[in-house]
Amino acid sequence: MTEYEPVIGLEVHAQLITNSKMFCSCPADYQSAPPNTHVCPVCLGLPGTLPVINSEAIKKIILTGLALNCSIAEQTKFDRKSYPYPDLMKGYQISQFDLPICYDGHLDIDVDGEARRIGIERIHMEEDVAKLFHRTEAGSGEGYALVDVNRAGVPLMEMVGRPDIRSAEEARQYLVAYRSILQYIGVSTGSMEEGSFRCDANVSIRPKGVLEYGTKVEVKNMNSFRAVFHAIEFEIERQSKVLNEGGRIVQETRGWVEAKGETISLRSKEKANDYRFFPEPDLPPLIVKQSWVAEIAELLPELPIERRVRFEDELGLSPYDAGQVTASPRLADYYESVIQHYIEINGPSGTIAKSAANWTITELGRLSNDGQIPVEDSPLKAEYLAELIGLIDQKIIGTSQAKIAAESMFTTGKSAKITVEELGLAQITDSSAIGDAVREVIEANPSAVADYMAGKETAAKFFVGQVMKVTKGKANPTIVSELIIEQLEAKK
Numbered sequence: 272m273t274e275y276e277p278v279i280g281l282e283v284h285a286q287l288i289t290n291s292k293m294f295c296s297c298p299a300d301y302q303s304a305p306p307n308t309h310v311c312p313v314c315l316g317l318p319g320t321l322p323v324i325n326s327e328a329i330k331k332i333i334l335t336g337l338a339l340n341c342s343i344a345e346q347t348k349f350d351r352k353s354y355p356y357p358d359l360m361k362g363y364q365i366s367q368f369d370l371p372i373c374y375d376g377h378l379d380i381d382v383d384g385e386a387r388r389i390g391i392e393r394i395h396m397e398e399d400v401a402k403l404f405h406r407t408e409a410g411s412g413e414g415y416a417l418v419d420v421n422r423a424g425v426p427l428m429e430m431v432g433r434p435d436i437r438s439a440e441e442a443r444q445y446l447v448a449y450r451s452i453l454q455y456i457g458v459s460t461g462s463m464e465e466g467s468f469r470c471d472a473n474v475s476i477r478p479k480g481v482l483e484y485g486t487k488v489e490v491k492n493m494n495s496f497r498a499v500f501h502a503i504e505f506e507i508e509r510q511s512k513v514l515n516e517g518g519r520i521v522q523e524t525r526g527w528v529e530a531k532g533e534t535i536s537l538r539s540k541e542k543a544n545d546y547r548f549f550p551e552p553d554l555p556p557l558i559v560k561q562s563w564v565a566e567i568a569e570l571l572p573e574l575p576i577e578r579r580v581r582f583e584d585e586l587g588l589s590p591y592d593a594g595q596v597t598a599s600p601r602l603a604d605y606y607e608s609v610i611q612h613y614i615e616i617n618g619p620s621g622t623i624a625k626s627a628a629n630w631t632i633t634e635l636g637r638l639s640n641d642g643q644i645p646v647e648d649s650p651l652k653a654e655y656l657a658e659l660i661g662l663i664d665q666k667i668i669g670t671s672q673a674k675i676a677a678e679s680m681f682t683t684g685k686s687a688k689i690t691v692e693e694l695g696l697a698q699i700t701d702s703s704a705i706g707d708a709v710r711e712v713i714e715a716n717p718s719a720v721a722d723y724m725a726g727k728e729t730a731a732k733f734f735v736g737q738v739m740k741v742t743k744g745k746a747n748p749t750i751v752s753e754l755i756i757e758q759l760e761a762k763k
């Protein structure tokens with residue numbers, strides 16, 4: 272069987288965060304408003320109206336281009352993309368054809384420790400379209416669609432990546448990295464679930480070693496990072512199977528069906544629409560002054576990769592930990608705030624960077640998944656996590672007690688001290704109380720005592736386990752071990 276190499280390129284649409292729409296003064300916030308209330312003659316495409324370019328959107332796409340190492344065009348323009356579909360009020364979409372604002376950039380990612388540079392062909396500006404809601408008539412079973420125009424005209428940025436991606440995992444990492452950059456620079460919410468961040472994938476395969484590209488298939492309808500990964504995996508396997516069985520790949524658009532875990536054919540690309548692009552006659556060419564680009568460049572904040580490297584260098588985090596805590600800017604802020612609060616309460620520490628990372632990634636990560644709420648939005652404030660880690664370090668509570676406390680704090684938002692007190696989680700460090708428990712356990716298990724006397728070292732561990740059970744896990748384990756050995760040795 273021939274071994275194939277996948278060739279993947281992603282096209283990603285991201286809505287920009289602006290107050291108003293791309294070409295009119297309607298509010299761009301389309302989710303919270305009742306349907307068809309954020310509309311005006313311009314975004315309805317009524318005759319006699321004229322679009323006006325939203326400069327805030329242009330500023331944000333330039334900021335994105337700079338963060339992705341793109342060149343910024345000095346002269347650019349808008350074009351009409353014509354196609355008949357009920358989500359297009361005007362019968363055309365204002366987009367950019369041959370002169371995108373940003374071009375020739377790249378995004379560096381790290382896949383399993385290997386650095387990969389993925390080229391970016393272009394990032395251009397366009398407007399979002401209306402939203403269709405497909406319904407079925409209860410009686411007749413007939414289908415119909417409702418149109419909400421609120422979304423029409425919302426600034427939409429399309430990034431077209433070069434076909435440099437070679438696996439589904441690379442595609443996922445690249446998408447995560449791109450989303451992370453958009454969030455760091457504050458231009459988009461990047462939510463795939465809410466539809467403010469959408470991705471299509473062009474997937475083809477070719478025999479290993481061959482330079483010529485295979486026939487590509489466009490995959491749509493992927494609503495999560497997981498879906499992108501699985502849809503690409505599926506498509507690579509499907510295409511390999513077709514070729515291995517002597518068939519040929521049809522150039523087409525396929526849709527990912529989440530419930531079935533497969534892609535299905537939507538339409539043949541050979542009958543693709545002719546969009547009849549031509550320069551938008553209602554908008555003048557856009558001249559981007561280099562002095563303005565320089566001003567925008569000044570606004571670039573610390574990017575995810577820079578923050579990751581800083582966490583590795585300054586805090587000594589491993590590349591994995593640093594990557595995890597910098598996944599979103601707000602999570603990274605949360606993590607840094609935990610360290611800051613810890614130092615304020617307990618003074619400098621050589622271990623807080625690592626333990627704060629462990630708690631944020633592992634324990635809070637699990638609670639965050641279970642509760643479907645980001646760590647940084649949970650009621651558990653950074654200062655209380657710092658307090659909790661402090662209590663462990665001062666040996667007031669053990670790690671397993673701390674986990675119980677964290678789980679409670681994650682929903683109640685109470686402080687660590689109050690939670691530990693209310694749940695009675697403080698460690699027993701009183702030697703006489705622990706000594707009593709040790710005596711009790713030794714008396715109850717004469718055969719284990721005999722084992723110990725016969726030189727079986729595991730017997731001591733057995734006693735530790737029993738004492739922890741009797742004290743409900745609250746006894747200080749170091750003191751428990753010491754007292755067990757002391758009392759057993761005294762019996763010799």
Ligand SMILES: [Zn+2]
Binds near residue numbers: 314
């Ligand atoms: Zn409008």
